[in-house]
Amino acid sequence: MALNTFSDNKRKNILSNATELFLEKGFSAASTSELVRRVGGSKTTIYSHFGNKAGLFTAVVDEMLKDSVQMFGSLDLSELSLADALTRIAQQYLRVVLSERYIRFMRIVVAEVNQFPEIGKAFYEHGPGMSYTEFKRLLDERVARGELSIRDTSRATDLFFGTLLHRELLSRLYGVKTAPLPERKKVAAAVADEFIELYSDQRYRQVKSR
Numbered sequence: 001m002a003l004n005t006f007s008d009n010k011r012k013n014i015l016s017n018a019t020e021l022f023l024e025k026g027f028s029a030a031s032t033s034e035l036v037r038r039v040g041g042s043k044t045t046i047y048s049h050f051g052n053k054a055g056l057f058t059a060v061v062d063e064m065l066k067d068s069v070q071m072f073g074s075l076d077l078s079e080l081s082l083a084d085a086l087t088r089i090a091q092q093y094l095r096v097v098l099s100e101r102y103i104r105f106m107r108i109v110v111a112e113v114n115q116f117p118e119i120g121k122a123f124y125e126h127g128p129g130m131s132y133t134e135f136k137r138l139l140d141e142r143v144a145r146g147e148l149s150i151r152d153t154s155r156a157t158d159l160f161f162g163t164l165l166h167r168e169l170l171s172r173l174y175g176v177k178t179a180p181l182p183e184r185k186k187v188a189a190a191v192a193d194e195f196i197e198l199y200s201d202q203r204y205r206q207v208k209s210r
Contacts, residue, residue: 014039014046015063018056023104027057027112027119058122064101065127077138082147082200083192089135090164090188097165098181103172110173132157149201156199164191 017038021030032043032053050056077085096102105123113120139153150156164187171177181187 010041011049014049014056015060019060019064019101022057022060022108023101026108027053027116032056054116054118054122057119058126061105061123061126064105065096065131078141082142083189083196085138086160086192086195087185087189089138090160090191091185093131093161093164094168094181094184094188098168098172106173128161132161135160146201148196148199150199156195159198160191160195163194164188 014035018030018035021035021038024030025034030053032046035046035056036043046056050059077088080088109120109123136153136157139148139150139156142148143150143153168177168181
């Protein structure tokens with residue numbers, strides 16, 4: 001099948017079925033033969049568009065995380081107030097990263113990364129790594145606008161996501177906690193406010209308080 005005849009619907013069908021296959025069997029036990037049995041076509045079609053099984057896994061991760069990662073490009077966060085922009089980001093990441101599907105994919109990566117390091121690299125680069133890069137860029141822009149006073153925006157990025165996700169994510173990942181995070185909007189707003197309190201420029205605080 002030629003690349004230009006590989007329709008969006010066909011791609012979505014393959015990725016949807018590949019997602020379920022990885023979740024059912026893990027990375028190593030999932031086979032392209034089984035995927036072809038479910039979606040039709042041939043292994044050649046799968047390999048011509050995704051390269052190999054790791055490439056397919058990467059595409060699945062991209063599809064799963066596109067709402068959170070693409071949020072920086074799809075929303076004009078520059079037009080939002082600092083508090084609204086940070087709260088919007090925090091809400092979105094709590095929704096995605098604490099979802100059952102994301103947690104299950106993290107467990108797959110952790111279980112198989114020693115044997116298949118490429119999937120760990122793909123998961124990080126196409127998920128947390130990309131998100132952290134985009135968030136750092138947003139902070140750099142807000143520093144340039146005088147809204148934030150941050151010497152190290154990389155460190156500030158780690159602090160934001162660590163405060164937002166660390167304990168809750170670990171408790172879900174290890175199965176200690178299975179229920180959804182209550183009052184997600186309230187948590188997102190609180191983390192955004194604490195971040196602004198820590199890093200906002202004194203002049204910005206004065207304007208905001210008027």
